Amino acid sequence: MSGETGNKATGPGSGSKPVSPRLSVVGAATDAAQWAMIALLLSVPLLAWRTIDTPTALDLVSRWPVVAEAVAIVFVGRLAMLLAVLTPERSVETRELIGPHAIGAAFCGIALVGLFVASGWLAGFEIVGWWRFRLLLLSWLLLLIVFQRTSIGLLFAWLAKWSAGTKLTAYLPWVGLGALAVFPALPVADRYTLDLAVMVLTYVMLGWGLNIVVGLAGLLDLGYVAFYAVGAYSYALLAQNFGLSFWICLPLAGILAAFWGVLLGFPVLRLRGDYLAIVTLAFGEIIRIVLLNWQSLTGGPNGISGIPRPSFFGLVFEPTCGPGSFCGFFGIEHSSLHRIMWLYYIILVLALFTAWVTTRVRRLPVGRAWEALREDEIACRALGLNTTLVKLSAFAMGAMFGGFAGSFFATKQGFISPESFTFMESATILAMVVMGGMGSQIGVAIAALVMVGGIELFRELELYRMLVFGLVMVVMMIWRPRGFVGSRTPTIMRERGATVSAGNVKEGHG
């Protein structure tokens, strides 16, 4: 995050290779051939050979047709992109002719419909194996091209213009909240969907917690998962050893995590940028390795199992429906869904609490000090701000929400082990914050949804979904380098609706 502030607000499309305005067919073909060459270089090691288990040995099977196909797709796709309607010159003309909003919206609409149809095919026709992958790749390619040539920004501008007339934007948060509240009661909410929703919300909460440290205070923390782990183990150990209930352990876990946040904060007070990142990374690993090796307390790699589940105001979820159980008290049939619904509401409330506190704190002096710290630490000191306290408070607050999320995770799973708290988790949460737009709550929520929920959509692609994931990341960094929501809302304003454009906002230097 030590990047300079020189990122000019890169408009959609401006990141792509400039294509000469008057493009000849030969020029286009040459360009497409170059792309095909790159595709060849990439696809030979990736696609050309496949190992197959035979009863006697491991066999190597060549798949040159697949390579040829990939290269051909790239060549034709690129050529089509250059020659068809989408040349920059022509698209500018069209935009002027029809008006930017309409065409932007139209293209995005086409792209979305395309994606919808593609995924419908995939789901409906049980297309398996390579074809499924090809189709997905194609739909993504389509999306890519369309987003490059029209701007998403135009769609947003059009949406904003349209919704400004109606009172829609004012109601939107309430509509969203209502939807979230009734979601478990909807027919779509089967066990799988509810589980997924709980997972997404957990990540949203983690993202919001890390957003305080990275997005607001500008301190790059690569070991955030440590606080998640502290929260989870705090609850597991307190509940098992002292028999405390979830609702008593929750604040305790938060306090313990905050304490560890401060403890991490002290040694890294003087560090900035890359150095801070390395030390926080190491801290995350230290916690994990301690959990792995302190067998007598944490159970080491075996983890802790049989962690108590939360009760519904004292009513337990159990299939016997005896007295003091949820189904027995309400006189309804037992369903394993009840417990998951209850978990869903717990994490929903926890996540909303995180958002509420963060939003409020951002408008308090301490929150403003965090953002000032991200903008310029030296100026902060010149204004009499104790930057030590500012940094420690950011670490503590971020860690606290991580701790809450951790104890929720422990009670949800009923089993925790150090395996759940690897660096990959930290990286995922950080990626959400960066993708969402640092400091933006709604952006982080969208990013969490895309990264956890979206990746889930591609589950059947198995390992290839990482390819899709990588593609999304690259596309994001090219077209929206500041994340989904790059602009910043001031914490106090004279007139409603003031924003600060992404170009002015700094990312912090650690």
Place this chain on the structure above:
Amino acid sequence: MTSAPILEVANLTMRFGGLTAVDDVSFAARRGEITALIGPNGAGKTTVFNCITGFYKASGGSIVAARQDGRRFDLHRMADFRITANAGVARTFQNIRLFSGMTCLENLMVAQHNVLMKASGYSVIGLLGLPSWHKAQAAAVDRAMSWLDMVRLSDRADAAAGELSYGDQRRLEIARAMCTGPELLCLDEPAAGLNPRESSELNVLLQAIKREHVVSILLIEHDMGVVMGVSDHIVVLDYGKRIAAGTPDEVRADPTVIAAYLGVEDEEVARVEQEILQ
């Protein structure tokens, strides 16, 4: 009539390894006056400044600030942020250091952090949204707006500080420093990069601050129009040493100052040339 000094610098020395950037400098800034620190490039002005405001720890000597209520602070022993928070000394920077991603109003609100932090009960009262917090916040906004008025930026209150023109940024930085409620305002080249009209406006602003807000000013400046126009007292540094001090008229006439700025006098040059030729 000479008032008591607000800042006394005695035998200040600052070494960076083998280089002595400031060498045994002593001077005083009097309450209610504008004191200017001038000298050619590399004379050690900014180093003195950084020592006063705590960004450097002086190698030797003492810096004492006196507040209106009689409290005295040894600045050379204090952490930089405490100098602003407790001793009432605020500063600006040669290369402007605004919070560019925050609005003008927010910049001035951050400057009132310590007051607001107390008012928000270290975030507890603020989080609960009690009336006392809202009142304190409204007062802080009023104060910020009055300073924005003072530097003629009230219509840009919601604009990002990074969007302002250079001259506006300079004025905003002064307003921000004033929002910390200082008794001594230290300005590091406030007129750098300003055009003649803007720098004469700066003169007016500095005079107004001094007059209306009972604030003493210490400034480093290259723009002699500003220095001679506003200063009550001038201290001249060259190669880390104090070579002259006095009123603008005295300093202007001082031969050592002229020598420092313009080189040695012609006769001497002629004599050296003669020696070389022989």
